[in-house]
Structure formats: structure tokens, C-alpha cells
Amino acid sequence: MLMLRGIERWQRHPYRRAVAEPPAVWADGSSRLLDYGATPGATAPTGPVVLVVPSLINRAYVLDLTPRTSFLRALAAAGLRPLLLDWGVPGRAEARFDLEDYAARRLRPALAAAARAGGGPPALLGYCMGGTLAALQAMRDPHLRALVTIGAPWDFDAARGAPFAVRAAARQYGAARLRLQIRALADAFGLVPVTVFQHLFAMVDPIMAARKFRRFAALPEGGARAELFVALEDWLADGVPMAGPAAETLLVDWHLENSLRGARGRPSAVPPALIVTGTGDSIAQLPAAGALVRALPGARQLRPTLGHVGMITGAHAPREVWQPVVEFLKGTA
Template identity: 45%
Template structure:
């Protein structure tokens, strides 16, 4: 008998999300105008911010105008909070006991260095090297049957290869972005030199790495696809980016023991984008039929999200301090191996795929990159950041347009390749 699968740990970090739910309830109760006595008046002694005081006054006025008893309003709020919290816990429990487990055949390894591997998904046709983010596992692009961008492309006329960055070991924990780009990524590209010039596709943060590599080695790249790739980190005013960057001094002692930002800390930073999103989506999941395709896709994506990797501390400093705080890419001040990364210097054909529902990379941030590229095709993707790559509509929204674009990229010294 095979051992049971390991228990799911998500949503990570669970204490954070349970604490946020409790804080939401406390904030709601603190806004209720105090009246009566006993346990129903517990919020009266709590210090309140001016916005909370204003909200309490507004609620009190509305209750008085409608002649609604404050006790009934308070009871309704408590009932709603209890239902929401119970729904979230029910959804988390349903996720943790769900029988779905990822079962995808492992592709052959063509090259390996440290924790990084070059995986061969096969296929006949022009070679496409896919570069994922350093933060999450690469297998979101090979999620499950029917939800694998890599296997779809390999079966549709491309020779597909994936650079899986892997888990940062002792060597990688001292890596900078230059080490990853001018070192590991370029050596992976060199390992494929027998295939000729590559199509290079970068997803999210991987798009920035791919852009820098293409600019440095245009002899090895004939087309570049940038999928949900940020560029102007202050495109939306920069407040959220600066707030994230302001956390860097507090992160330093937390990075010191391992030389990385640990996975749960990274998940905490991402939770700051929408602190109550986890509660909402698990309440919704708890209402799904567990046997439905929608429920299985939810579990697959949550398993991926919770299977994160740490980020090397030098890279974290470059990203938070250089990208988020100082907006170095958009200002022409991001350097790799001593040279500025400038999209205007990349003269090859480029596909820029911008998901319109992206909450991780604001669309305006990606549009700024498209505007700086000389020869580009801009694809407006009707999906979100993750949905564009692995969602139920990803084939029509991104995979097929990416394939069509690749078919039109000229081969070196000739016309379009054709698929």
C-alpha cells in the first residue's frame, strides 16, 4: 500500500489569514455605535481612529433615522461575521481533504546546474525556451491535464523547453539578478546552441530576466514573448510599491538566518495586495461541488501557490529597493552585469501579453514596457495574472495567440517559420 499523500499546508501562512478574519470582525464591531450594556457594549472602550469614529457616527445616524434598534443591527453584524468565518473554515477544510493530486509525467532533463534544470517538453518545430519567475514554482505552466501551456505548445508545432529555477541552495542564496541572468540563464541558452536561435518567453518576473538576456545575447534570440511582465513599478502612482519597499529594513533580520526571504514571508507580502482575498475565495470554494472541474482547478492552483520557493536575499534587495522603491527599470537605471537594461535596444520581434484583470502586475506597468519596445505585438488578454497561463480559458486567451505569433517570427536569414 502506497503511503498517503502529505497533508496540505495551505493557505499559507494559515495563522495570518485566520488573524485577518478575526481583525475584520473586530474592526466591524468597533464601528458599531455603543449602546446598552454588558457584552454587547464591549467595543465602547476600544480606541478608535477618526475614520472609525466617523463611520460609527454615520451608522448611528442611519439607525436613528430608520428607527432601527441598535441591538438588532449588532446581532445582524455578528450573524454575518459568524457565517463568513464559518464559510471560510469550511472551504479551507474542503480544500485540505480534496482528493486531487497533481500527476504529470516528468520531462527529460537536458542540462542542470545547481538547483536549476532545463526540461525538454519535446515537440517539433522552432525552439521556445520559457523562463518563469524566481518566486513561484515553474509547474504552473504545466499544471494538470488540459491546463498545461507547455504541453499544448509542444503538441502544436514548437520545440518547448523550460528553465526550472528550482530551490535556491547554498550557492544560489548568494545570487544577484546578474548571477541569474548573465550566469545561469545564459548558460542554459548556450546548452541549446545546437537548436539555433531561440524564441524566448518570460512569464511575470521571468519576462524581465528574459528581456535582459535577449538584449545581452541577441545572437541567440530571434523572438521575445513577455507575458504579464512588469516594467513601470510606479505606473499606478507607486504607493503600493513604495509601501512594499519600505518593509525591506524590517525584512533584513528575517532574511539573515537562511539568506532568503522564506516562503511564508513571501506569501505574507503578496497577501498585502488584497488582505481578504483568501477568505473570499475559500468561502466560494466551500460552495462548489468537490467533484467539479472548477473545484479541481481551484485545488490545482492553490497547491501551486502554496508550493513556493524562497527568494535569495540579494535578489530581494534588488527587487524591493531597486524595482519597487526607485523604479529603476522604467527610469533606465536597472543594470545587469554593469549595463543598463533598455527595451529600445532589443530590435527583434516581441509579443507583449497584458492580462486586463491582473492584480499582481498592473496592466499600466506592462503597457509601459510595450511602449518602449521598437517592434512589438500587444495582446490584450481577457484574464488575470494566473488565469492567463493556466485558467479554464487560457488556451483561447493566450496559448493559441502565442502559438500564432511564434509562427510569424522570421527565422534567421529567412521568412516566417510556419507551424
């Protein structure tokens, strides 16, 4: 009953996200590059450029969730110029993209636009699977100023607990059959539906919804904690469908076949790197994300005591993640 009361409170809560977007400095297809150096509170509109790469599965605005909880605006207030690569919802141009298409036809042109905006090589910061894409790009591009990844999975064989069980079940089902199922979903719906990914996330921690809505039911209804909870739940419910080939790359090539494990950077081609791996991260678990430190010669590791989303929106994120990331990026400018 307490869980149901929490769900009802979430659904009828008056909070609605009202955060003004910054201007776009580049666009192609569904993707845009949003300039957070042009937001109120930014202290250096022409400061060191940081291209920020989010996940393709969830909306990019988790990085700018509310006026009081915005990683991007904190970077801008600290004297950096964050440019957010908002992938958008795949349209006709992206419907047949795999992840290499996204890298070649969206990420690399956005990097070129960021370089033009800053008059030199930008830093690259990626969150979640955006961090994995950013790391792959850093291994190819000797001209980046710096790399930061936050909660970026790399060695999927290192998964433990529920993620290990899900992968084991998928392997028993078979990669070939899974590819056919993904293609069938994409053919039927045009894109792989959001619900597929929501179910997969739920399988990582099957009782998480019960725990969090029970806690929410006990919070004062009008407080800041309740508002942040609603903002996060609204974001989680506002997912993004995925192009079929990209979903196939993610779910089969990366997760099931662990194809990233063999990727390695050349020492001369890898910029200074900071790998942020949360000790409480159940999505990009510490061993899976920490493997990126070994793949990038000379990379530093930061291990905050936070979870996957908590590293971006948690109460301790400014101290444990945001400030160390700012210091690292300013030190490489």
C-alpha cells in the same frame, strides 16, 4: 463560516499533482532545462525551440499544472519545442545570487544550451518576473529569434490601488532600512522565507482569499473546477524561498526604486516581441506591464481579459493567450 468551509474542503480534497516531468537537457546548481518536446503529445520534438522562463518566487510547474491545464504541453502539441528553465530551490551555489547573477550564470547558459539543442537562436518566453528577466536579456542579445512576455512587470511607478499603497508605505519606511531587513532575514534563515512573499501577495488584494474560498465552498466537490482550484491552491502554497541579494534586487531596486524604467533596447538588438498584458492582472497591472511595449521598439501588445494566473491556467487562456502566442512564435520561426 463559508470561507472556513472552503479552506477545510481544500485541505481534505483527494487531489494530488501527478504529472510526469520531461527529461532535463541541461543542469547547473539547482536549475534544470526540461524538454517538453519529449513529452507525449508533442508533435515536433525537433521543432522551433522556445526557452520558457518562469518566476523565481513560485514553482515553475504552474506552466504545466495538470494534464488538462498545461501551457507548455499545449505549445508542444502545436509544433513548438518548449524548454522550461526550472530555477529550483536555491542551494549553496545560489544562496548569494542577485538577479544579475541568475541572468549571467543560469539564464544565459540555459540560452546557450537551448541554441545547441535547436541548432540556432531560440525564442524566449517569460512569465511574471521571468518575463522581466527575459526582456532584459532580449535587450542585450541580438541573436534571439523572438520574445514573448506574459504578465511581466516593468514600470513599478505605474502601480495603482493596493500595490501603490504598499509601495508608498515601503518608501516611507525607507529603502536603506528595507535592505537591512532583507539581509537580516537571509542571514537568519539562509534564504528569504516563502512567507515574506506570500504576505506581500496577500496585501495586493487583502480579501481575495475570502472570496475565492467562499466560491470554492459552493462548487460540486468532485468536479473538474474543484480539482483545478485545489491544484492552483496547492501550487500557491508550495512557494520557493529566495536568495537574499535576489530578493533585495526585486523588492528594493525593482519595486521601490523602479530601476528598470531607464533600461531601453537598441532597435538593432531587440527581436520581434509580443507583450501579453492582462486587463484583469492585479500583480503586473496593465500600466506597469504595458510599459514594456514602449521599452521594446516595434513590440506588439496582446491584452486578454484575464488575470495574472488566469492567463496561464484560466478556462479562456487557450483562446485568449495560448493560441495567439503559438501563432506569433510560429510566425517568427
